[in-house]
Amino acid sequence: MTEAAEEPTFITQALSRAMGLEGQGALVRRMVTVLATEIIEGTLPANYPLTSVEVGQRFKTSRTPVRQALGLLQREGLVAIEPRRRPRVASLTLPEIRDIYQIRASLYAVISRSIVQAAPDEAIARLHAPLRRMKLAVHTGDALDYFYGTVDFRWIEAEICPNRSVGPLIESLGLRTYRLRRFGLAVPGRTEISFRDYSRLVEAYEDRDADLAVAVGGSIMTKALQVIEKNWPAVDAP
Template identity: 40%
Template sequence: MPHQDTPLVLERLLRLRDRREPLVAQIAEWVGSGIIEGRLQPGQDLNSVELSNRFETSRTPVREALMLLEQEGLVEMKARRRPRVASPSLQDIRDIYQVRRQLLAMLAGLLVERATEDELTELRGRVESMRDLADKEDVDAYFWSHVQLQERMTEIVGNTTLKQILDSLALRTLMLRHLSLTRTGRLAYSVDDQERLIQAYEERDGELASALIAGATVRALRAVEEQLEQDTARTRPPGRAKRGRTS
């Protein structure tokens, strides 16, 4: 089942309130959250008949929902082939994180300049709640809390252009961000990063905050790379030679 915060995030990013057909929004939310939280794996087929049966509808709303997710990079739909969960290449993933690192560094610097003391207190409270979730090893709850934290940061900064660019990457990165947190020990590392960031914000050290959030983004990418490498090794036929890792 999707986490309770999932509908709020997907509703905004997919603009589901604008959909005239509620069933399209419901299907898009179910499939989208399944992809992001790893219940639907990259490359996995999405059977329109099975989805139609699940939601007790015709295939038309299903196709509309999948087309909506295709526009956001979560689903691949090719002629004469069944729709499937998108499977970005390693280079695509690295490119996304390279851009995201720069955008988040800018966000952190602006937050130091623009956040009020009350807003920083609010952000600290959110991070303290995330520490509790990390201690409980609740990956899904921690992940969505982290998503909400960064969304709140963009609201505080108030740079509409920056927010729009981050939103354009958001759905393509959510699956990867969730994947990075499934690595052993990653929750603890992640929340440590958030606590160091909050301290830098409170000390009004924009240069440090930008460096910290950039470093955290690089570590998240490494976790994704390691997980993908592990998944590839698990599915590699026995006896097949392992290729060297690209830089």
């Protein structure tokens, strides 16, 4: 690993929301944010070793805060810590990925139906801000910024959803879903297809068409999983 970079502020808020970093010390927050960002964005590949000594040297700290940071990353499914083995970037098998997407599809179906049935018009209108960001990223060819646009979109979706129980269930899947989504959206041509689907989803919300919203949301999940299934082994196999 290279020397620690400055904390990537563009993702700090998203990671803090997902991981509950508010109660952690500044150094632990910085280590978690930097390492999580590098894992999500693919800088640190699956099975990359993350020893306490090496991480401690990189961030100029002792083993105790390193272990704390790695423990938080393990909880989110980004790091694997096993007996008699060095900590490493977690790998995911295709069956595990399919399970994750099946759960996500079911939960987002609940969110879509709930939004159509009970979310106020002004709440649904909030989805246009991340949609504009995603549109710009498509035009500029910035797949990474497009990914972060989808992160904002999904967070707003959960916030405006009248069903207050489903959001925490999605969060419980951890940041491993960020890693999968970033990977899939990096495949050439994916952002254009994805943007069309997200635009249709917002239209279905605004038209109060629950069946269409659920169908479009399911299509987003199916297409994303198909891309990952096709490309994952060649790039990120254990």
